[in-house]
Amino acid sequence: MFDVHEMEVNFGPQHxxxxxxLRVILKVDGERIIDAKPVIGYLHRGTEKLFEHMNYPQxxxxxxxxxxxAAATNNLGFVEAVEKxxxxxxxxxxxxxxxxxILSELQRxxxxxxxxxxxxxxxxxxxxxxxxxxxxxxxxxxxxAYCGARLTLNCMRIGGMxxxxxxxxLEDIQEFIDRFDVAIDEYENLLTNNRIWKRRTVxxxxxxPEEAIEWGITGPPLRGSGxxxxxxxxxxxxxxxxxxxxxxxxxxxxxYDRYLVRMEEMRQCRRIIQQCIPLIRQTPAGDxxxxxxxxxxxxxxxxxxxxxxxxGELGYYIVSDGKSQNAYRCHVRPPSFVNLQALPxxxxxxxxxxxxxxxxxxxxxxxxVDR
Amino acid sequence: xxxWMTYLIWPLIKFxxxxxxxxxxxxxxxWIERRLLGFFQARLGPNRVGPWGLGQIIADPIKFLLKEDxxxxxxxxxxxxxxxxxxxxPSFIVFCxxxxxxxxxxxxxxxxxxxxLLIFALTSTxxxxxxxxxWASNNKFSLMGGLRSAAQMVSYEVPLGLxxxxxxMLTQSLELEEIVRYQEMNSWNVFPQLVACFIFIVAMNAENxxxxxxxxxxxxxxxxxxxxxxxxxxxxxxxxxxxxxxxVNSCLAVxxxxxxxxxGMGGIGFTTEVMQKMGWVGGLIGTGIFVTKxxxxxxxxxxxxxxxxxxRFDQLMDLGWKFLIxxxxxxxxxxxIVLLAFPSRLYGDTVIAVGEIMLTxxxxxxxxxxxxxxxxxxxxxxxxxxxxSEA
Numbered sequence: 001m002f003d004v005h006e007m008e009v010n011f012g013p014q015h016x017x018x019x020x021x022l023r024v025i026l027k028v029d030g031e032r033i034i035d036a037k038p039v040i041g042y043l044h045r046g047t048e049k050l051f052e053h054m055n056y057p058q059x060x061x062x063x064x065x066x067x068x069x070a071a072a073t074n075n076l077g078f079v080e081a082v083e084k085x086x087x088x089x090x091x092x093x094x095x096x097x098x099x100x101x102i103l104s105e106l107q108r109x110x111x112x113x114x115x116x117x118x119x120x121x122x123x124x125x126x127x128x129x130x131x132x133x134x135x136x137x138x139x140x141x142x143x144x145a146y147c148g149a150r151l152t153l154n155c156m157r158i159g160g161m162x163x164x165x166x167x168x169x170l171e172d173i174q175e176f177i178d179r180f181d182v183a184i185d186e187y188e189n190l191l192t193n194n195r196i197w198k199r200r201t202v203x204x205x206x207x208x209p210e211e212a213i214e215w216g217i218t219g220p221p222l223r224g225s226g227x228x229x230x231x232x233x234x235x236x237x238x239x240x241x242x243x244x245x246x247x248x249x250x251x252x253x254x255x256y257d258r259y260l261v262r263m264e265e266m267r268q269c270r271r272i273i274q275q276c277i278p279l280i281r282q283t284p285a286g287d288x289x290x291x292x293x294x295x296x297x298x299x300x301x302x303x304x305x306x307x308x309x310x311x312g313e314l315g316y317y318i319v320s321d322g323k324s325q326n327a328y329r330c331h332v333r334p335p336s337f338v339n340l341q342a343l344p345x346x347x348x349x350x351x352x353x354x355x356x357x358x359x360x361x362x363x364x365x366x367x368x369v370d371r
Numbered sequence: 372x373x374x375w376m377t378y379l380i381w382p383l384i385k386f387x388x389x390x391x392x393x394x395x396x397x398x399x400x401x402w403i404e405r406r407l408l409g410f411f412q413a414r415l416g417p418n419r420v421g422p423w424g425l426g427q428i429i430a431d432p433i434k435f436l437l438k439e440d441x442x443x444x445x446x447x448x449x450x451x452x453x454x455x456x457x458x459x460x461p462s463f464i465v466f467c468x469x470x471x472x473x474x475x476x477x478x479x480x481x482x483x484x485x486x487x488l489l490i491f492a493l494t495s496t497x498x499x500x501x502x503x504x505x506w507a508s509n510n511k512f513s514l515m516g517g518l519r520s521a522a523q524m525v526s527y528e529v530p531l532g533l534x535x536x537x538x539x540m541l542t543q544s545l546e547l548e549e550i551v552r553y554q555e556m557n558s559w560n561v562f563p564q565l566v567a568c569f570i571f572i573v574a575m576n577a578e579n580x581x582x583x584x585x586x587x588x589x590x591x592x593x594x595x596x597x598x599x600x601x602x603x604x605x606x607x608x609x610x611x612x613x614x615x616x617x618x619v620n621s622c623l624a625v626x627x628x629x630x631x632x633x634x635g636m637g638g639i640g641f642t643t644e645v646m647q648k649m650g651w652v653g654g655l656i657g658t659g660i661f662v663t664k665x666x667x668x669x670x671x672x673x674x675x676x677x678x679x680x681x682x683r684f685d686q687l688m689d690l691g692w693k694f695l696i697x698x699x700x701x702x703x704x705x706x707x708i709v710l711l712a713f714p715s716r717l718y719g720d721t722v723i724a725v726g727e728i729m730l731t732x733x734x735x736x737x738x739x740x741x742x743x744x745x746x747x748x749x750x751x752x753x754x755x756x757x758x759x760s761e762a
Contacts, residue, residue: 009511015594031515031684124582124681130412196583196680352515353592353683 006034009352013042017122017356020366024343024355033355036347038340043370048330055325056082056158056296064152066334067368069114072107072143073309075156076100080237081305081316082158085298091290095283096160097239102173102276103146103155104307105269109180110139111310112262112269116187119259119360123200128187135183138176145169158296160289170277177277180270188263201256205346205358208253215342219312219335221362224261225253231308239279245272255361262363297325311335311363332371336364382467389466397614398428404673411677435607443600447507454504454597455605458612461493462619469622470547472632472658473646487545490623491532494578497616498524501580501587501597504609508600516596519684520587524578526691531574533699534567537706538627541727551631555642561628563730565737566702568628570695572671575620577691579613581672583679584687621668622661629664632657706730 009026012018021042027035047066051059063078064071083089113132120128140150145166147155155162191197207217212225222229230247232240248264250257300322306315312335319329339362346362347355402417406424409416420426442451468486483489498521505517538560539545542553554560561568577584588596598609625631634641641660646653682690713726 007511017592120680124585125679126408126582127412127677130414134413190678191680194680196682199686200680200683351683351685353586353681356592 005029011036011352011355013039017118018359019118019364022340022359022364022366022369024359026352026355028352031351031353033347033350033352036344036355038343040337040340040366040369043366045371047371048332051327051330053326056298056327059327059330060156060158061152061154064154065367066332066371067111067309067311067314067336067365068151069365070107070111070310071149071151071153072103072155073111073307073314075153076104076238077305077307077309077314077316079156079158080307081303081318082296082298084305085301085303085318085320086158086292086296087299088159088290088292091292092160092238093283093287093290094239095164095280095285096288096290098276098280098283099161099165099288100156101238101240101243102273102280103143103153105272105276106139106142106173108310109266109269110136112266113139115262115310115360115363119357119363120191122356122360123197125191125194125197128190131183131187131190135176135180142169142173142176145172157289159292164286164288165280170280173273174277177270177273181267184263184266192260192263198256200353200357201259201361202254203252204255204350204354205361206252206254207342207346211342211345212253215345216338217312217342218338219308219310219363220261220265221258221339221342222312223247224250224258226251231306231313235306237305237307242279243272243275255357258361295325298322306333309335311365311368312339334368334371336362336366336368337371340364340369386467390463393463393466393615393618394611396618397611398432400614400618400669401431401610402427403669404676407670407673408677411674432607435604438603440603440605441600443509445509446600447509450503450507452605454500454507455601455608455612457500457503458497459500459608459615461496462612462615465490465493465619466615468547469619469626470551470631471622471661472654473643474548483546485545486547487535487539487550487627490619491528494616494619495524495528497612500609500612504601505587505597508597510600512593512595513597513599516587516593516599519593520580520597522684523580523584523586523687523691526688527574527577527584527695530570530691530695530699531578533696533703534570534574535627536699536703537564537567540703540706540710547626547631551626551633552643554630555633555635555640556638557724557727558636558731559628559630562734562738563727564628564702564706565734566698568624570699570702571624571628573695574691575624576672576675577687579617579620579672581617582676583682585676585681586684586687617669617672618665621665621672624668625661625664632661634660 007028009028010023011026012023013021018024023039023042025037025039026033045065047062050062054062060075060078063074066074080089083092113136117129117132117136120126143153143155144150146163146169147153149155207215207221207225209225209227212222212227217225218229218231226249228247228249231237232245233247245268246264248261248268250261298318298320300320302317302319304315304317306313308314313333314335315333317329317331317333318327321328343358343362346358350358402424405427406416406418417424417427420430442448468483468490501520501524502517505513505515505520538550541557541560541563542550544550544553550560576582580587586596587593588598593599598606601609630636632646633643635645641656643657646657649656709730710726713729715722715724715726717723
């Protein structure tokens with residue numbers, strides 16, 4: 001009786017809410033999505049191939065450019081993988097480890113703040129964007145004070161850290177951390193109990209724990225479905241086992257739960273940094289590098305090492321032939337790329353408005369998806 | 372007086388004044404909105420051009436005039452050009468019908484006895500421009516924006532229309548002046564018609580495609596909705612139309628529910644009689660009061676925009692059809708029952724409208740309770756430092 005007119009819509013790559021250059025080919029019936037097909041590769045830069053032509057220390061700045069809103073954790077994953085390959089993980093001084101933890105937790109905060117800002121503005125709430133950027137700006141200031149860069153940090157070295165703690169840095173962070181809880185309350189005031197926000201997020205893009213595991217989803221989307229899997233706890237690295245923090249879990253696996261998980265994660269980040277500051281004061285100043293040779297030539301072998309990046313499991317697989325200063329092969333397991341797989345399944349049957357909420361909730365960075 | 376003067380020259384002059392005033396206000400609204408949003412969002416807003424950025428009011432139109440006037444290759448030319456113009460016309464005509472001040476001074480056309488109906492008839496034609504523009508620009512996002520807006524504006528016409536029925540039952544008139552006079556002699560309609568006022572404000576936000584109902588131009592979903600393919604002055608025309616209609620709707624809300632130009636209730640206070648005795652000064656004061664109230668409504672629009680996320684399309688329809696329309700019908704029903712069950716009685720030599728007073732008192736109590744609940748002092752949140760174990 002009624003003709004169903006399917007319309008094909010090119011959602012992106014030039015679209016305000018695809019977070020970069022994601023292209024989704026949508027088949028829609030009216031506004032209801034029948035099929036969504038993500039097309040990626042618009043930001044492909046051959047990073048993995050580049051790694052084969054550079055010696056290990058030269059690779060570190062290139063890891064910045066993958067998940068360009070979370071450079072510190074990218075650095076951390078790479079240097080730890082190489083350290084594991086060289087077998088020097090245990091030699092990294094405590095001070096360097098604590099610095100790495102502080103930097104990567106600050107990075108998690110700034111990445112989550114950016115996620116919250118864009119997620120909220122995708123759903124139409126304009127103001128949280130500016131509130132979160134107020135705090136994100138301060139976090140970027142800390143990065144600038146530490147390594148001179150705000151976004152592409154290049155702030156870690158194989159075997160340690162490039163710089164010691166700058167004067168007054170810890171005091172500034174302490175002051176920021178003290179205020180940050182109130183700032184999170186402010187964002188939550190605008191969103192958490194907002195009826196419209198709840199209507200737009202509750203029950204949208206539900207992933208059951210089984211589905212989430214089958215899709216290989218990691219990070220906050222996995223924990224939003226209630227699976228207790230945080231690499232900082234599950235496969236601990238650096239000095240995370242000594243630190244006291246909780247892994248927030250969701251119940252329903254919908255967009256709202258993923259939102260709540262990330263909000264609580266920011267509070268936990270704050271808690272971790274709070275503990276690190278007195279610890280780092282106890283360590284001797286200047287003890288930030290392990291004693292390793294200047295030329296890094298790992299023994300023959302292969303290694304896979306993964307860390308909990310703000311977006312999920314970030315893994316590096318490195319093969320060394322034992323002779324050269326270059327990796328024979330380097331593969332990156334980017335969380336955004338793997339999490340993006342679930343988008344078509346999550347989007348099916350929802351409306352176009354929900355698609356932007358879903359792209360926001362899996363928190364992709366196209367630099368990392370395409371590498 | 373010469374009929375030419377009465378029916379042609381004076382209305383033309385008055386219309387020109389209204390036209391210029393609206394244009395200026397719309398241009399100023401652009402600045403006001405950006406500036407206020409800035410303050411809401413912990414930033415400054417435009418403050419570079421002139422003192423407090425006031426030069427922005429002139430700079431923006433100049434920018435629009437100088438930009439490339441782009442027409443997409445396979446657009447339907449006639450409809451594409453017509454689109455931005457259509458929403459402008461009704462809003463300018465409607466301005467002639469709104470009484471800005473007490474009678475002898477500022478209303479452009481004197482007393483049209485079906486004023487309210489005429490205004491609703493005119494404003495509801497504004498949607499055609501958006502549908503045409505969305506369809507004609509040969510872009511799928513524009514088309515979806517146009518369709519969304521068609522469905523939305525048609526749906527929300529209904530609760531908007533129904534919400535004023537209660538007001539008409541009380542005031543017994545479609546003349547805007549009569550409605551204002553009724554309010555200054557009795558009470559502002561917001562009290563006896565609280566529910567209707569709520570519905571009117573919600574529906575007028577939806578009518579204007581403003582947050583949280585800005586789906587037709589949802590920038591994160593449909594790029595820019597119906598005006599994706601519009602640039603330069605055509606885009607500015609859409610904005611002019613939207614902001615003029617915002618102003619029109621604010622004027623209507625003030626006139627219907629908040630006592631128009633008067634500042635008094637029950638015949639006490641700053642009423643029309645008082646103003647008329649003061650001559651043209653009174654007229655100016657009345658207009659000032661009206662504009663102030665209207666600006667408060669415009670402020671509310673901006674406040675909403677800074678606060679709310681956006682509804683989804685089906686939720687918007689649900690809200691309109693399943694909540695607002697039944698509520699509006701219930702409001703009409705209850706108002707009718709109360710007015711019939713408690714008719715006006717003669718006590719001594721004064722007539723007392725028992726039903727209306729009952730409605731007013733109930734409305735006042737509800738408002739007072741809401742205010743108390745809203746501004747109840749909250750327990751200050753203490754950051755629990757002991758939760759963090761010092762390792």
